[in-house]
Amino acid sequence: MQDGVLLSIDQGTSSSRAIGFDAGGTALVLEQQAFEQLYPAPGWVEHDPEVIWATVLSTTRQALKRLADLGRAVEAIGITNQRETTILWDRRSGAPLANAIVWQDRRTAERCRQLATAHGEATLARLTGLRFDPYFSATKIAWILDHVAGARAAAEAGHVAFGTVDSFLLWRLTGGRVHATDATNASRTALYDIRAGRWDAALCQLFGVPMACLPEVRDSAADFGTTDPKVLGGAIPIRGIAGDQQAALVGQACFSAGEVKSTYGTGAFLVLNTGDQLVESASRLLGTIAYRLRGAVSYALEGSILTAGAAIQWLRDGLGIIARAAEVETLARSVSGTGGVYLVPAFTGLGAPHWDPDARGALVGLTRASGRGEIARATLDSVVYQTADLFEAMKADGLAPARLKVDGGMSHNALFMQRLADVLGVPILRPAITESTAFGAACLAGLGAGRYRSLAEIAALARTEAEFAPQLDAAARSTELSGWHQALARVRSR
Numbered sequence: 281m282q283d284g285v286l287l288s289i290d291q292g293t294s295s296s297r298a299i300g301f302d303a304g305g306t307a308l309v310l311e312q313q314a315f316e317q318l319y320p321a322p323g324w325v326e327h328d329p330e331v332i333w334a335t336v337l338s339t340t341r342q343a344l345k346r347l348a349d350l351g352r353a354v355e356a357i358g359i360t361n362q363r364e365t366t367i368l369w370d371r372r373s374g375a376p377l378a379n380a381i382v383w384q385d386r387r388t389a390e391r392c393r394q395l396a397t398a399h400g401e402a403t404l405a406r407l408t409g410l411r412f413d414p415y416f417s418a419t420k421i422a423w424i425l426d427h428v429a430g431a432r433a434a435a436e437a438g439h440v441a442f443g444t445v446d447s448f449l450l451w452r453l454t455g456g457r458v459h460a461t462d463a464t465n466a467s468r469t470a471l472y473d474i475r476a477g478r479w480d481a482a483l484c485q486l487f488g489v490p491m492a493c494l495p496e497v498r499d500s501a502a503d504f505g506t507t508d509p510k511v512l513g514g515a516i517p518i519r520g521i522a523g524d525q526q527a528a529l530v531g532q533a534c535f536s537a538g539e540v541k542s543t544y545g546t547g548a549f550l551v552l553n554t555g556d557q558l559v560e561s562a563s564r565l566l567g568t569i570a571y572r573l574r575g576a577v578s579y580a581l582e583g584s585i586l587t588a589g590a591a592i593q594w595l596r597d598g599l600g601i602i603a604r605a606a607e608v609e610t611l612a613r614s615v616s617g618t619g620g621v622y623l624v625p626a627f628t629g630l631g632a633p634h635w636d637p638d639a640r641g642a643l644v645g646l647t648r649a650s651g652r653g654e655i656a657r658a659t660l661d662s663v664v665y666q667t668a669d670l671f672e673a674m675k676a677d678g679l680a681p682a683r684l685k686v687d688g689g690m691s692h693n694a695l696f697m698q699r700l701a702d703v704l705g706v707p708i709l710r711p712a713i714t715e716s717t718a719f720g721a722a723c724l725a726g727l728g729a730g731r732y733r734s735l736a737e738i739a740a741l742a743r744t745e746a747e748f749a750p751q752l753d754a755a756a757r758s759t760e761l762s763g764w765h766q767a768l769a770r771v772r773s774r
Contacts, residue, residue, distance in 0.1 A: 284355025285347055286722035286731065289340055291361045291445050292524065293382065293546040296335035298343035301722040303731060305713050305741045309346040311339040318379060323386035323628060326379040329367050332445065333452055344512060358520035358725030360527035360717050361445040363468045366420035368431065369448065371441050374456055377428050381420040384586060384628045388419035389637035407473045407480055409558065409567025414637055415584065417444060417469040418487040435490045442493040446521050453518065455508030460496040463572035464526040474569050475558065477577065500571045501727035519728025522571060524717045525549040529570055529580065531720030532685045532711060533742035535735045540681040543717065544690035548588035548663060550670045552581045552679060563673035564633040573727065581679065583632040583670030587625040588663045589689055594627065595659055601652045608656050609693045615653035620645040622767035623658040633673040638773035663690065664699045665764040671704055683707045687716035702752035703760065712743040
């Protein structure tokens with residue numbers, strides 16, 4: 281048998297994937313399975329936890345079989361996951377109490393407004409780096425406990441477990457032996473004091489979440505137990521866990537303060553490493569944990585875009601103007617510009633720096649000359665402009681990134697990459713290992729298993745595949761952004 285493989289379980293918003301990496305970062309096998317998004321009411325987004333588990337189990341088993349056929353054994357597993365998405369299950373049976381409430385879900389917006397009005401944002405921001413927003417897990421947990429018959433009483437009796445998706449998968453993979461998460465996922469719940477490194481009793485009381493349902497918090501590279509042989513056919517060590525955006529930060533080797541990456545998936549997330557300093561943003565960005573290794577925390581400043589690739593999915597599934605997501609680039613290149621059309625994709629509200637859960641999407645500036653090409657180009661530009669808003673917010677906080685590393689599905693779109701460089705006015709770097717999120721989880725597993733001895737060894741694997749330089753002059757950039765901000769003002773609820 282050759283050297284062991286690091287297997288990444290990458291459980292995302294629209295699909296589950298299992299990718300086996302060798303020690304040099306080469307993907308040896310990739311298995312992927314999409315699953316259905318559930319929209320039971322306007323602004324609500326759910327997943328069936330059993331479907332999540334089934335797709336993870338299927339892709340992981342297929343990847344293990346293919347690796348065995350190649351004569352490769354798995355040394356360790358790393359898990360990365362859609363963050364904030366909330367699952368509650370019965371500790372006795374392992375059965376979920378309800379569908380998972382997805383990070384995009386807005387059903388608790390009114391509750392968040394009530395809490396913000398009654399208590400203000402300062403204490404929550406100081407302890408957690410977050411805001412009162414339905415994006416985060418705390419109000420989702422309380423909603424399930426209050427809307428599923430008997431759930432709150434069962435939770436208070438210690439019979440209910442809460443987890444973000446990583447924790448739920450870990451429970452299932454270990455046969456119910458391990459109920460844990462890592463510091464990055466804990467930091468996205470609004471219940472975890474990211475300075476003290478512990479669940480906060482006062483916040484749990486404020487949100488109405490019994491502490492008995494919370495998982496143990498471990499380092500991002502740590503011993504998370506081994507898989508139950510009944511699940512995957514053997515006892516495989518699980519040695520790394522991180523939320524998807526933090527995993528991508530690791531996969532992009534953003535280990536020094538000031539380095540920044542943006543991942544373009546269903547949403548888009550700009551994360552800047554701030555080292556051992558937690559930046560308290562005056563621009564409505566989030567403070568969060570980048571990773572925790574050997575007990576030492578590195579922090580990050582994050583801007584969250586709720587709708588990025590999801591806007592392209594809307595072109596495909598909602599409007600039907602493309603058959604496949606990859607066709608958007610060709611369609612957008614068929615025109616020289618948007619003709620003054622702007623898409624504000626506030627389908628589930630607006631994230632940072634606006635934090636407006638009640639905003640809704642709009643196409644602005646349509647004329648009889650507007651067609652499929654203009655709408656496609658405006659869709660790509662909407663993600664560019666939202667990124668520009670985050671860049672400006674970081675600059676206002678005293679942080680001015682000189683370049684941006686990118687990854688995720690949209691990073692393969694060369695037109696989008698060039699537009700990003702033009703509007704941000706900085707070089708855009710696309711890595712050779714484009715599966716940054718999955719690779720980051722594998723790297724953490726490698727650290728936990730002793731395959732890698734330091735972050736420097738991981739950084740040595742990073743290579744740039746393409747660089748896009750700005751070509752737009754400052755005046756044209758300013759005109760475009762002015763039009764964007766006018767369009768944005770039309771959809772704001774306050």
